[in-house]
Amino acid sequence: MYEKPLPIIDPDSAPYWSATQQHKLVIPRCLDCGKHHFYPRALCPHCHSDKLEWTEISGRGTVYSYIVANRPAGPAFKADIPYVVAVIDLAEGPRMMSNIVIDDPSKVKIGDAVQVCFEDVTPEITLPKFKLV
Amino acid sequence: MSKRKAVIVGVADAPLKDGMIPGGASPLAVQARCAKDALAEAGLTLKDVDGLLVAGMWGNPGPGMLPTVTLSEYLGIRPRFSDGTNIGGSAFELHVGHAALAIEQGLCDVALITYGSTQKSEKSRNLAGRPAVLTMQYETPWGMPTPVGGYALAARRHMHEYGTTPEQLASVAVATRKWAQLNPAATMRAPLTVEDVLKSTAIADPLHLLDCCLVTDGGGAIVMTNEERARDLKAKPVHILGFGEGQTHWTIAAMPDLARLTAAEEAGKRAFAMAGVKHKDIDVAEFYDSFTITALLTLEALGFCERGEGGAFFASGRTAPGGDFPLNTNGGGLSCLHPGMYGIFLLIEAVRQLRGECGDRQVKDAKIALCHGTGGTLSSGATCILAKD
Numbered sequence: 011m012y013e014k015p016l017p018i019i020d021p022d023s024a025p026y027w028s029a030t031q032q033h034k035l036v037i038p039r040c041l042d043c044g045k046h047h048f049y050p051r052a053l054c055p056h057c058h059s060d061k062l063e064w065t066e067i068s069g070r071g072t073v074y075s076y077i078v079a080n081r082p083a084g085p086a087f088k089a090d091i092p093y094v095v096a097v098i099d100l101a102e103g104p105r106m107m108s109n110i111v112i113d114d115p116s117k118v119k120i121g122d123a124v125q126v127c128f129e130d131v132t133p134e135i136t137l138p139k140f141k142l143v
Numbered sequence: 144m145s146k147r148k149a150v151i152v153g154v155a156d157a158p159l160k161d162g163m164i165p166g167g168a169s170p171l172a173v174q175a176r177c178a179k180d181a182l183a184e185a186g187l188t189l190k191d192v193d194g195l196l197v198a199g200m201w202g203n204p205g206p207g208m209l210p211t212v213t214l215s216e217y218l219g220i221r222p223r224f225s226d227g228t229n230i231g232g233s234a235f236e237l238h239v240g241h242a243a244l245a246i247e248q249g250l251c252d253v254a255l256i257t258y259g260s261t262q263k264s265e266k267s268r269n270l271a272g273r274p275a276v277l278t279m280q281y282e283t284p285w286g287m288p289t290p291v292g293g294y295a296l297a298a299r300r301h302m303h304e305y306g307t308t309p310e311q312l313a314s315v316a317v318a319t320r321k322w323a324q325l326n327p328a329a330t331m332r333a334p335l336t337v338e339d340v341l342k343s344t345a346i347a348d349p350l351h352l353l354d355c356c357l358v359t360d361g362g363g364a365i366v367m368t369n370e371e372r373a374r375d376l377k378a379k380p381v382h383i384l385g386f387g388e389g390q391t392h393w394t395i396a397a398m399p400d401l402a403r404l405t406a407a408e409e410a411g412k413r414a415f416a417m418a419g420v421k422h423k424d425i426d427v428a429e430f431y432d433s434f435t436i437t438a439l440l441t442l443e444a445l446g447f448c449e450r451g452e453g454g455a456f457f458a459s460g461r462t463a464p465g466g467d468f469p470l471n472t473n474g475g476g477l478s479c480l481h482p483g484m485y486g487i488f489l490l491i492e493a494v495r496q497l498r499g500e501c502g503d504r505q506v507k508d509a510k511i512a513l514c515h516g517t518g519g520t521l522s523s524g525a526t527c528i529l530a531k532d
């Protein structure tokens with residue numbers, strides 16, 4: 011049984027999480043200023059337009075920063091230590107927090123290229139994670 | 144409209160033993176006792192209080208959701224001005240600013256700011272992350288240790304951009320411990336070396352256990368009134384020259400620049416502009432030091448050194464006792480106390496320094512002090528510049 015915290019899906023986030031279930035990364039793009047944003051909002055945080063469309067993105071990015079957790083964020087993560095939590099600069103612009111899936115965390119560096127992968131953690135929830143490419 | 148200048152006329156904090164309130168107390172009782180002590184210092188009583196400003200983490204969900212209402216009831220007062228704004232540990236610097244505005248406008252005559260926490264006694268500190276609702280659904284599922292993880296992301300990025308080293312970060316904790324050794328009320332007073340910090344577990348690499356603040360109980364109160372009323376009181380007033388606030392993000396992925404504390408840059412600029420003083424005029428500084436990186440980013444953001452120079456600044460010992468930039472003179476959140484929201488203790492220490500009450504750790508001729516609080520995960524900042532009478 012999966013014991014780690016799961017996202018509590020709400021109407022704003024439902025399209026995002028339903029896309030990850032299909033192993034797709036789909037985030038809002040603004041039809042007025044053209045910029046993507048993440049996490050999904052009702053208004054574009056760049057120009058405040060409400061003309062938004064859900065857009066599939068490449069899943070490519072680079073490591074903006076990361077930590078190696080040697081103490082877990084609660085008991086459910088204990089078996090995973092050491093694990094990597096990173097902020098990824100997505101190729102399309104926004105930043106996203108995720109894990110970098112890797113056996114040896116010492117191999118990760120800022121600026122490394124990464125590609126999304128998907129982990130089906132429950133029948134309802136699929137988490138996007140990243141691997142070095 | 145009459146412009147009546149606000150001043151601080153009383154401060155108090157709860158005595159701790161081994162980081163805990165001796166004999167135990169609820170967070171409400173802690174605040175009530177501190178309020179009474181701070182008012183007594185000024186020569187006032189709770190009957191004089193007509194403004195109440197409160198921020199805390201107690202009683203949530205529950206009575207803590209309406210903290211000023213709950214505390215008014217508990218204290219048996221009916222404030223005509225209240226502010227329960229919570230922007231994290233920096234809330235109290237913001238409260239001093241907001242209380243000053245209210246006093247100047249005549250919305251209240253005696254403002255009381257309080258804080259209380261019994262997190263250590265209750266063993267309620269938890270690193271398991273925040274409930275994965277709303278914006279946190281994009282953070283909590285990945286096992287980010289909170290709050291240290293966000294600060295470690297900033298430390299890593301600062302190291303990458305500027306070559307800041309773990310040794311330099313450790314020197315923040317070492318300098319702060321030296322101040323704590325001069326403060327009998329500080330929780331951690333044993334000698335500390337850079338090697339000690341680097342040998343401690345890298346709980347969220349690159350940050351070590353000893354890069355992190357303490358986990359203690361704590362309580363504090365601040366009493367403010369107008370200059371005219373202060374003339375009749377027994378305490379020497381401390382003047383508020385300027386204040387400013389700023390906020391940028393809550394989820395760490397939305398921080399504009401991990402290597403740059405934008406909230407402090409904005410708050411600091413506003414406070415300096417209002418105060419009309421220069422950096423060289425600051426005799427003593429109190430910065431929020433939830434982690435070593437917090438103090439380093441604050442030093443750079445407030446403009447006391449260039450961006451990227453903070454590591455060398457701390458490693459040179461300038462912030463330690465005897466240095467030319469006395470910082471966190473009570474021993475800070477790293478060595479004195481950290482009950483979850485530390486910002487009120489920055490102000491209490493600054494007021495005591497300006498009144499010349501600090502014994503072995505007293506900064507000679509301290510006339511102007513700067514306090515800067517940081518809240519959330521490098522999310523918010525508020526600055527107060529204070530002056531002795």
Ligand SMILES: [Zn+2]
Nearest residue numbers: 040043054057
């Ligand atoms: Zn837009």
